[in-house]
Each structure stands twice: as C-alpha cells, then as structure tokens.
Amino acid sequence: MKKIVILGSTGSIGTNALEIIRNKKEKFKVLALSGHSNYKLLIKQIIEFSPKYVSIGTEKGYGEIKKQFPNLKVFIGREGLKKLGQLVETDIILVSVIGAIGIEATVEAIKLEKRIALANKETMVAGGSYINKLLKQYPNAEIIPVDSEHSAIFQSLLSGKKKDVKNIIITASGGTFRGKTREELKNIKVSEALKHPNWSMGRKITIDSSTLVNKGLEVIEAHELFGVDYENIKVMVHPESIVHSMVEFNDGAIIGQFGVTDMKLPIQLAFTYPDREESPALKSLDLLKVKSLTFEEPNRKVFKGLDLAYRAGKIGKSMPTVLNAANEIAVELFLNEKIKFLEIYDIIEEAMAEHKIEEIDDLEDILKIDIATREWVYKKFGR
Structure with a gap:
C-alpha cells in the first residue's frame, strides 16, 4: 500500500490523480491533500479519502476545515505545503500546485529521498540547477515527470x-x-x-x-x-x-x-513505475479513429x-526564475483584464532586460529572485 501526498488536489491534475486512486484503493492510500482556495471541494475529498494531513491556502478555508474536522491535522499557506513535503510516512508526493510555491515541498521530499511525481514545471524551470544538485546529494530520491510531454520523453528514453x-x-x-x-x-x-x-x-x-x-x-x-x-x-x-x-x-x-488527451496515464505511471497497470480510469487510443497526424513549425x-x-x-543562472515569475504575474494581470494578451510578452521581455543575472546557490536565492520579480511587475504594470 503506497501512501500518497497530493499537493494541488482540487486542481485538474489533483482530481485526475484521485480518480486513479479511487480505482486502485488496494494499492494506494491518500496520506495528505492540499488545496488553495476551493475548500468546499477539498472538504468533499477529505470525506471520501480520509487523509491524515491537509493544507489549505486561505484563512477562510482553514477555519471551515478545522470546524468540520476538529481532529484533523490542518496546515495553511506556503508553510503548509512545506510541512506536507516533510512527512516521513510518504511513499510518493504528487506536486501539482501551480507556480514556484511547489519548489519548497519538492526540496523537502528530495531530502527525505522520496519519489516525486512532478507536475509543477516551475520547480525545474526556476530551480532546476539547484534541484539537480540536491538529487546528487540524495541519490535515492527520484523525480518521475507527470506533464504529458515529459512523461512521453521519459518513456521514450527507455528505448535507448x-x-x-x-x-x-x-x-x-x-x-x-x-x-x-x-x-x-x-x-x-x-x-x-x-x-x-x-x-x-x-x-x-x-x-x-x-x-x-x-x-x-x-x-x-x-x-x-x-x-x-x-x-x-x-x-x-x-x-x-x-x-x-x-x-x-x-x-x-x-x-x-x-x-x-487525458492526464491519467502519466499520473498513474508516475505512481506505479516501473510497472504498467490496467485501470478502469484509463482510456485507450483507437488508432483507426485517428484520421491523420500533422506536424508543423511553430x-x-x-x-x-x-x-x-x-x-x-x-x-x-537566475534568468529562468525571472521568466517564470514575470510570466505568472503577467498571466494573472491578463486574466484580471488589467493588460492585453500581447502585453504578456512585453512584460516578460522587459523583466528579463531589467534583471541583473545572479548565481543560484540555494532555495533562498530562488525565492528572493522570484519575489523581487513579481513585485517589480506588479509595481510597473499592476495599474
């Protein structure tokens, strides 16, 4: 029985992961769940999967969950995600939160030499060199990618x-x-x-x-x-x-x-690798219904x-961290109708041009540059 922590259980990847677990209850047990603001869905997941630990991103959600589950160990915010990364009982941690907020939990899980099912691309974008350095220090830790593209590459690389x-x-x-x-x-x-x-x-x-x-x-x-x-x-x-x-x-x-086009296969593979297993949750591709495959230059x-x-x-060095942070805030501004679509590129480009490149030696360096970039974008373009 593998004990699984799901960071981002109320998002698309998280709900797909719970569907995998729902169909493999004899193999997987939910140890911990985290959500950001959708505490109502998180409460439903708590009722169904009975986790031992939970983290939520908002004070309101924290209050509601504590009121309904007084005996449940509940954490909050960024520190809560870090706590879930430090659980020694964990066998596999799925990191599917959006943004650089997922890096700390990944770092903690590496130090405990756990398997990280990684669906948070910002971890490797903003902190890739540091993460790779850590993986050398903790050789029993492993990262299995969950993004459909990187899972496909991971699988294809097994051929040679x-x-x-x-x-x-x-x-x-x-x-x-x-x-x-x-x-x-x-x-x-x-x-x-x-x-x-x-x-x-x-x-x-x-x-x-x-x-x-x-x-x-x-x-x-x-x-x-x-x-x-x-x-x-x-x-x-x-x-x-x-x-x-x-x-x-x-x-x-x-x-x-x-x-x-379904994320359940790469999620399950990250849980079961090196084994491949059948599941009612997984769909098969019918090649006879695929009319054609086309490829073109972007x-x-x-x-x-x-x-x-x-x-x-x-x-x-520090430039990918800047790219990632500037993009996150630019997208947020667009979604809030503060900027136009094409201005996303302008913001990223200007943030990169303004940045003085630094070495990344530890997690604090990543977080410092991430926060500074976000603040700079908000100040200049937040309107």
Whole structure:
C-alpha cells in the first residue's frame, strides 16, 4: 500500500490523480491533500479519502476545515505545503500546485529521498540547477515527470542510451490561437483565450499554452530533467495532441508515446513505475479513429513565448526564475483584464532586460529572485 501526498488536489491534475486512486484503493492510500482556495471541494475529498494531513491556502478555508474536522491535522499557506513535503510516512508526493510555491515541498521530499511525481514545471524551470544538485546529494530520491510531454520523453528514453540521443522533440497543440496573426491577437478577450481546442486544463496553463510560454517552460524543464542541450531540444506543433513527445536517436529512429488527451496515464505511471497497470480510469487510443497526424513549425514571430524561454534557458543562472515569475504575474494581470494578451510578452521581455543575472546557490536565492520579480511587475504594470 503506497501512501500518497497530493499537493494541488482540487486542481485538474489533483482530481485526475484521485480518480486513479479511487480505482486502485488496494494499492494506494491518500496520506495528505492540499488545496488553495476551493475548500468546499477539498472538504468533499477529505470525506471520501480520509487523509491524515491537509493544507489549505486561505484563512477562510482553514477555519471551515478545522470546524468540520476538529481532529484533523490542518496546515495553511506556503508553510503548509512545506510541512506536507516533510512527512516521513510518504511513499510518493504528487506536486501539482501551480507556480514556484511547489519548489519548497519538492526540496523537502528530495531530502527525505522520496519519489516525486512532478507536475509543477516551475520547480525545474526556476530551480532546476539547484534541484539537480540536491538529487546528487540524495541519490535515492527520484523525480518521475507527470506533464504529458515529459512523461512521453521519459518513456521514450527507455528505448535507448542517453549517449545515443540526438534530439528531444516536444510536441505542442499550438494553443487556442494557432494560425492567428499578431493583428488578430491585439484585442483578444480572456474568455476566448481560455477555449483550448484539445485539453481541459486550469486557467493559467491554458493561457500559457496560448502564448507558447508553456512550451518554452517545457523546453527548460526538459533540459534540466534529461540533461540535453538546448540545441538538441526541438518544438513541433502537432494539433491533434496524439503524439505527446518524441526522442530521436543517433541511428535515425524516432520513438514517441501516443495516447488520448487525458492526464491519467502519466499520473498513474508516475505512481506505479516501473510497472504498467490496467485501470478502469484509463482510456485507450483507437488508432483507426485517428484520421491523420500533422506536424508543423511553430510561428515564433507571433508567439514569442518560445524564443523568450530559449533565451532565458541559455542564459541560465537566475534568468529562468525571472521568466517564470514575470510570466505568472503577467498571466494573472491578463486574466484580471488589467493588460492585453500581447502585453504578456512585453512584460516578460522587459523583466528579463531589467534583471541583473545572479548565481543560484540555494532555495533562498530562488525565492528572493522570484519575489523581487513579481513585485517589480506588479509595481510597473499592476495599474
């Protein structure tokens, strides 16, 4: 019986993970859950899964949960997530919270040499070099990626040796606005940007997909997770979202992972690896119903997020932290209708230009730069 901690249980990844657990009760036990503000859903999850520990992001949620479950150990805020990362009983921790807030819990879990099912790309984007240094210090800790693209790469890499990898090919749906011109994107509304053609995701990641910043963050994450040079990480638009990513080897073979647009498979694999198991929660891909698979170059002139991420990744050190933090606040401002869609790129670019590059030696460095960047963006563009 594996004891699982789910950070972000009320989000898309978290609810999918609980569906996996619901269908595998003989194998998995929920040890802890965390949510941010959706305490009503979190309360329903507590009733069903009976966790030993819970963390919530708001005072109101904390009060409601404590009132209803007086004997439950309840934490709050950023410190609460860190506490859940420190639970020695844990076998697997799923980090699916959005943003740099997930880094601390990941660090704590590494120090306890746990398995981290990582669905928080900011951990490797903002703190990749530090996380990799920690993994060398705690060699029994392991990170199994949950993002569909990185899970696909992880699976494809099993087909050969690291030294024989020629290229990693990350596929992208193209987002909500694939094929649009910059002129057409000038006055895009929030409601339009949230209509992703293939995936049902949270608001922030849906906007990131539309700007291609999400794909840029995945490039940096792939570099940090798999140790492949940026020159050997390619991005290809694949509108059908059937091939989740690929690895090209030196002999010309391209190995990819095909599947339906459903996050449950990579979540379950992160829980069960190296085993693959059947589950009623998992859907099979019917290749006979797939009419065609198409691939095309991303339009980098319109969707500047990709090149901004490559630039930040190649600069390295503190710059990816700045990219990530500036993007998070820019997306928040757009969702709150404070800025226009294309201004997301302007904010990221200006934040990167303003930043004086620093070395990242520890978690405090990451958090300091993250907070400073957010404050700078709010002050200049918060209106």
